[in-house]
Amino acid sequence: MSSQDLLESALQEYVLQSQDGDTDAFGKLYDHYFTAMYRYTSFRVPKEMAEDLVADIFVKAWEKIHTYKPQKKVPFSAWLFRIARHSVIDAYRSQKHIEEVPEEVMDEDPLNQTADRVTRHHLVLTVRTAMKKLPDRYREILELSFMAELPNEEVARVLRMREGATRTLKSRALKKLEELLPLDV
DSSP: OOOHHHHHHHHHHHHHHHHHTOOHHHHHHHHHHHHHHHHHHHSSHHHHHHHHHHHHHHHHHHHHHHGGGGGGSOOOOOOOOOHHHHHHHHHHTTTTOOOOOTTOOOOGGGGGGOOHHHHHHHHHHHHHHHHHHSSSHHHHHHHHIIIOOOOHHHHHHHSSSSSHHHHHHHHHHHOOOOOOSSSTO
């Protein structure tokens, strides 16, 4: 049995325990998925909204965990990322009046002005700008694959498509992103 299979069986056990009301087991699921969930949401919504949104996602997951059926061959992570995906969509629908501070606004505090921070900021801005130009399906598959670090199999389950189609779509998305990025990135 591989370590991945062992991890999956432990996660499934935590899910079953959580479905029985075990908050400690759900806490272990939270600890395991928090980083990937935060990365996924923080790339899609303003950073200050991301933490609240991730908290809401886990609250929804706790409230709905009894509806998750492990025998349907859908991993818990795919189920959780579907909740995240819909939560992000709902957040945009309900928060249309929120305006993001433009990425070009620089912090005047000299303690926050480091070369690494500026370089990283510029790189993130460049990638975000290019990602916004991608069709929604391309952007979503790249966010799930690279921001949330989901394997193709789970991305396919989240998006409800075949794994082969996921690989093809991801390849096309990467080619399109490459066209949109400047050569010096």
